[in-house]
Amino acid sequence: MKTFYGRANPTTGGLDWVEESEEYDYHQEIARSCYADMLHDRDRNEKYYQGIRAAVSRVKARGERVIVLDIGTGTGLLSMMAVTAGADFCYAVEVFTPMAKAAASIVKKNSFSDKIKVINKHSSEVTVGPDGDMQERANILVTELFDTELIGEGALPSYEHAHLHLMQEGCEAVPHRATIYAQLVESEHLWNWTQIRPVQVDGHTLLPPAAMGQCSGTPSVCDIQLSQVPQSAFTALGPLCTMFSVDFSKLVSSTPCSYSSRFVVQAGGRAQVVLSWWDLDMDPSGSIVCSMAPKWTYSEPKEYPWRDHWMQSVYFLPAERNVSEGDELSLTVFHDDYSLWYSLSDGVDKSSSRPCCTCQAHLVWTRPRFGELNDWQRTERYLRALRSILRPDSVCLAVSDGSLLPIFAHQLGAKKVFSLENSGMSKQVIEQFLEANSIKNGVQLLGIQAEQLTAADLEEEQISVLIGEPFFSTSLLPWHSLFFWHCRTALARLLQPGATILPCSATLYLLAVEFEDLWRIRAPCGTCESFDVSPMDEMVQQSLDFRESREAEPHHLWEYPCRALTKPHPVMTFDFQQCVPERPVNSQGILPLTGRGRCHGFALWMEYNLTEDVTVSMGLSKPVSEEGECVWSPHRKQGVYFLQTPWESSGDGRTVVSYNLTFDPNIGDIKMDFSITQP
Template sequence: MTGFCGRARLPVAGFDSAEASEEYDHHQEIARSRYADMLYDHDRNDKYYRGIRAAVARVRARGEKVIVLDIGAGTGLLSMMAVTAGADFCYAVEVFQPTAAAARCIVEKNGFADKIKIINKHSTEVTVGPGEDMETKANVLVTELFDTELIGEGALPSYEHAHRCLVREGCAAVPHRATVYAQLAESELLGSWARLRPIEVEGSRVLPPPAVADCSGVHSVCDIQLSQVSPRSFTALGPVLAMFTVDFSQPVSSAPRSYSSQFVARTGGRAQVVLSWWDLDMDPAGGIVCSVAPSWTYPRPETAPWRDHWMQSVYFLPVEREVAEGENLTLAVRHDDYSLWYGLGSRGRDAILSRPSCTCHAHLAWTRARFGELNDKVRTERYVSALRGVVKEDSVCVGVSDGSLLPVFAHLLGAKKVLSLDSLSMSKRAMEELLEANSLGGRVALPDIRPEQLTCQDLGGEQISLLIGEPYFCTSLLPWHSLYFWYCRSALADLLRPDAVIFPRSAALHVVVVEFRDLWRIRAPCVTCEGFDVTPMDEMIQKSMDLRESHEAEPHPLWEYPCRALSPSAAVVTFDFTRRVPRRPVVSRGSLALVRSGRCHGVAAWLEYRLSPDVTVSEGLIRPVDERGRCEWSRHRKQGVYFFPSAFESAGDGGDAAVFYEIKFEPASGDITMDFNIESG
């Protein structure tokens, strides 16, 4: 990319720069595994311990020797609970080698090596018999194989095999059963994540193509912290329904199966989404319940346990439709061995339960947050108002973003010639369908070329007078990956008129020191848990962080994770898109004063784009921080989070306490690295 203006291939948005060693990959997985979150989930741990004690007691009361099989053993915590509860022996099965190695250390360190055997295999590969992995079948089955969707980690096939090959008939199971709940709802917010809505611009109506409007979408679950979706953001059209129950103490089938529940609509509205969660009965009597229900279902929401390893689910109905108050409805769910999907029926008609499958390409190319971004009327108006000031009758406009409507807006505002460059073929195909549906196919060109391949011939012998971008790229993870737009601008430098307008003009990296209400748990040290020493796992998590995150941030949608600002937000680096990408690194140093008391967990970072002298768009904070430090974050993009190696207290008393930073942008790779140091007066 010498000079950033030649025809050399540009880096992809996302900037691949990770180490490729096997050790790095293993520790990368550990860092992302949320073991710290699970070990800090005291509600989960307490319910499991109580359930295990009860199961061991039931088997002991039958006069049997207690042999436990722990599938998905992780750190070995549940196995140690079982032995502490009186089990004679425990087989702990963990397929992931680094975690199995840590579990061996933890079990040995806690004095359980003679009663717990770590088996580093998938449970379906475990053998039983003299000299085999297990000497005998187990009569207590303990598992933690669940994800947000309950069955998404392969729980059903694992249970099916375990009952057939690894446990005795009539075994005690912890958990004993699981129940999946669902509620039909109307929600403009959640519904905007699944379908493109009509958009009004300059008196014209941009319609979604039929292929997108009628598409059932993808079947993958939308897992979110549903507790952060206010009940004011949706209307419940029916009661919470118990859709189906799985009894883990009996043989389990992984074969596809359907369930349905009938109810009467409590109010009229548009059926758009199904909100779903589950709970676990740890004992047969149902007296020990571990629930994943959102906080607003609790009489006292503040008492709801927080978790990130288990969240809640939103499912989008294949077809939205109006329902009337008092209407008899049937909500149906179907599952295969790994996923669920829902359908709605009424008046004796069965719900359609064919697996959702995207046929329009848009749902495969764009994230659900991207659909929400395209449907955001306020955001659209900000872009259109800024474009009005730069689009002229003789404008030769080139758009560089994925799945962007800005080139369409530029045409509607009167640009003479408009080209749109999409980096992803599926996204480009979806945009072609949108242009065709709005009779714009010959007015906005979508050449199948990369920015550095564009020539004067593609522009009809003219030069670019207006280069536009949101910027958005499908492969971006961190906020600054969208700086790919800057590289594209540099590659197109020779095709720009001397007076060409670059839109946006610049981007600024903003940072703020924050105290998280809950997110800190995913990176917290976990030296002990429920009386068991898990230091080896803590050391592995820390090593993972040292390898992957010592100078890097990680992406999180902070609207799902409440936090308080302990410092003012500050723009620490500005990227001037009117100039080419510099050859040398850009380094920014400074400090963030700690003006509020609280526990400093890390730094949040995001980009704000200046579209015009008067219009900016933030991908982070969308309103100024209030007096108490509360933050309101954009729902459309993920922000970057840099976690401090250890949290520290801020007095916020106006003293000299501050966080000093060094931010470095490397033009050769597009990476941004961050170093923070804390000094207290």
Template sequence: MLHDGNMSAPVLGKKIAKISAIFTKKMTSPMSTFFSQVNAMTGKQEWVIKAENYDYHQEVARSAYADMLHDEERNKKYYIGLKKAIQKMHSEGKKANVLDIGTGTGLLSMMAARCGADSITACEAFTPVAQCARDIIKANGFGDKIKLIPKRSTQITVGPDGDMSHRANILVTEVFDTELIGEGAIGTFHHAHKCLLQEDCIVVPTAATMYVQVVQSDFTKRFNKLQPIKVPGCDDIIPPNDVTNCPGAAAVHDIQMDQLSHDQFQPITEPEKVFWFDYSGKSEIKFSDKSMKTTTALQSGDCDAIFMWWDIQMDLDGDVMLSCAPRWGHPEPKNMQWRDHWMQAVYYPPSSCTVAKGDQVNIHSFHDDYSLWFDVTKGETKDFDTEHPVCTCGVHILYSRGRIGMLNDSHRNSVYANALRKVLQPGSVCLLLGDGSFLPMLAARLGAQCYVLETNHIARRVLEAYCTRNALTNVKVINKEPSEVTEGDLDGHKVDIVLAEPYFSSSILPWHNFHMWFAMKELTNHLRDNASVLPHSATIKAIGVEFKDLWKIRAPLGICEGFQLGIFGQLIENASELADDNVEAQPLWEYPGVALTEPFDLIKLDFNKPPSSQGEICCERSVNFMSEGTCNGVALWIDYSLDQDNTCANTSQTQDNTSAHITTGLFEKATIGHQLKWDPFTRQGVHLIKPSNITGSNTLKVNSEFKLNTGDIDFKFQIL
């Protein structure tokens, strides 16, 4: 039962409703202002009208608080840890004075109040959340028990005239991310012990342990190192030496590691403990540290990647542990909590290392106050220092992990090569529209003269290095936007073929890559009358899905551990309505879901016809649900047809490569009631909806509207 300060449940409910209404009014104020932004589809700078506090709304909507509050294991174990800490202080005849750093909704502070803490101070630097926490605390009846300070913990003063009259002897905080230290946890704990806590304090959590595992994995390696591109009937396209020898970037590659199948990686070592962080204050937390762990290779192979996860100890006794391990390293693999705010991480060693079974393997681990990096050696190796890896080739600066994987996709490259072989003629002139594409090298290897519009100096450097390494003299890189191109830039040629993957680094949603279609309008005078476009056409497709877990990141927030947090749920919902599109980008290969409908077509585009001639494209589709279940999302993606008849020259031994079809979505046929298989190197669009139980009599209705004058695509979804 809520600690309500003699408030009845109906009265409490009315107070919460009243405060929610106040927030709703604030969030939906009719005031508006102009914002300047680049339209991802058209590429044009434009002025748009948005809510006056748009940045405020967006910051609230992007916060991950709601996802954390749906993490039941986290909430319960923090509750237990707090209860034990408060009981221990009381058993020693001491008052329990709690400090909650980064209180968010005030949940942990209210837990402390219910557990009998004598005083509670909470701090929250994010202003809109701090105000919301204040009202949540008051609505739950703890307004006179919890003091909320809208500051960073490092700004809190202690003393008779300070924010806190005395130091706390219990600290509870959740300042962790997938890397454990990426949100500044080391500095937060260090400052708290120095300035805000007593020497005999208890900290919840009291410690953390970091684990790593060296693996061989062709799959994860494709996200890091560019591989040679095979061109049927021609020499391979080989990466330059500076790309091959680059140490890469230490940037974390966070993934839902449980979605890796057993055939996508092979363990080289067992999971090993590499760092232990003592938050209790009994020993110093180092701002930078290193360790070397020596172990034995379980099998022969290449040390392609290092998997990392951590666990935290919630109490002094070590009885309450929270693990972020994947299934094969988890203490309770059959009872694992799904979470998206703490995942697992992949790191890539800067040096290559191949081992034989039984070899001595040395795992070198390093951290500073915000980041981690690792390396692997074998045999007798002394502990050594290494600098934070920095990309020297430009690839890891220029491309996202997914983009590197896309460029390494051998099937995709074969389909493009075969499609090019079909349309290229001796002396063909090609023009590439897109960012950091290797299509010009494929076309040049097949004999075409290629022109590339590339304004990014790093991308130009990478492409020119590739051309030099592969002796491709028939590729010219032009540092201009489409509207700036002159006849002289093209050496007096008219363009026979416009090439695009399409891919643009500014794209977030799949259809943002239609930017190439709009850019083509600027090049009309440079194209032959019969010029062809590759890809020829595109189709936006959709499917109704029952996601196993992904829906939880947008699930409504109400009661959490007995506390009413509906005010915060309303705050996020209102902010999202004002700041978010109703379709977001997600790497769906990481989020299991089963098909409830057949895939269906929405909008079809012919890239050989300029957008200005097609006006507005509208589509209304209703499809039947083919299985009973719970529909909680609709996935959307793009299928591209590279040529008009959607077939390629048959130069490959595999039948699939004769189809001139590229997808950013499903790479296996959808089967009703079975798990969907998604392209792992692109992000799909997803509309998450309130879970709805459906039967075969229900239908999914989708309305699509493509406004060609603005490049905006709007979707409306409805279950009938």
């Protein structure tokens, strides 16, 4: 039986009908998850193995039969560790059906089927008894239910149910304990991700709506590789505070709760942001610790265990406040079943209301988008380009999602400005800006799609200037923003002859790179040179027995250091002065590997040519250094194409990469093929 489901195409704007059969192959879906990264996390694996062995020894020392419950087993690795450590039997619970099937296959392949039972259910649905999923309650609880926020995957209710219904009283737990830490900081860099700053436009000050400054923002955590945020980008106002701990060997409550930490302010400034991370104690004594602390907390940075499945958290206070050295304050953390949030007060804050966006901007714009709108250098490039093309008789139409460009065009003196806003919420956000700056009639917002626009909507005016950033909320990969090109094509009938298009074109760039760590998330376990030969390592290698995706995927590369092995190379140019072609566009060429190292794949990004002399890059924000250092724009995701097997480069330029890229305008995607020629 075959079924079809509709999927919006981010590049063409159309609806693609995708076929899904009963034999749907989930290998790519599994490959794109974080399982590979977890399996490559040697520090995590070793700490879990040590904790499991210690727990099994403690239970055996009591003369008990060892029964393990592994909730969220994934590939089955932790269950196999438990049996290897001497457990008598293990129940491995996994709710994700494709992963449960993979776990059962891996368990069988490793000859553990007689001691491990894979249960394809949510743990809350597991039953105990003669006819149940488990024959008896377990006395060791092994879990990996954690996310960057610790509890975001429902760890608390899962633990609570397990202790009440699936575990023996006085059981062991691996991990045994989790502790959450937090630090109050001032950071203009991070604060720019949650509030819009005023913008100076030729004598005008564009002010954000008052509602935005009073809004507590979105409740979702901002999880990032905090190690890549330079310490110069924030000032610690207080000490690192221990907020609370959870003992997983005892009954855990999922009831909403709060914890406060009293501290003395160490440096005056503006309290804006809370940085947070957590540790896992794998045993009761706390001698086996798996820490999520960022790299700059380590006295020896080489000891820092890189991981991407668990990062660090950034929380924005509901409002910034001035604090002085010597002030005594309370930092309070609240939690419900799935999330945390913080407040700062002079006393103990008993308020437990979860932050909620009331201005709608935090629902329309992502945090990188806030940062992009606050980037004054980027804004000045757009203003410079607009000044060069706008005339007093210009009739402008803007095509982007929630963009300030149409307001800029009005303030720079355009005769009329229209703006297409496909999203009702983004339309309301821009309306707030217009009202806050008393220019409600200066920009006419049209809540329709480009192909639906008529001359009547434009008051019978012809468009002389079409502008866009381009930014669209549905874009993931760099070329998804070519939706602007499709809109331009749909609007051709309404454009004046010789109308100005901004940006006038876009260029796709390609760069061969050696990643410091990101390569691990897609590398087969057998290629991870950090593993030694041991029973655990063999299990790890067997636990990633599926095919990998051969497509580019989006990543914020500023979080993932890499080194260039070639020069940035333009591979495709898209001319927005012309309509989208009907036939595919192909580009072939070669790139010499001029940097010495291991090529893990290719970074791809767009550079938009606003005018002939003004360009905005969505990739590299600085030229590549002689050593190959890359500095990436934090505002947009870049595309990454991972090679199945890394290529070695001697750096002499004789090793050559051949590329073959084809952009299909009908599906809005780019097919890629790379090969290597060595002397």
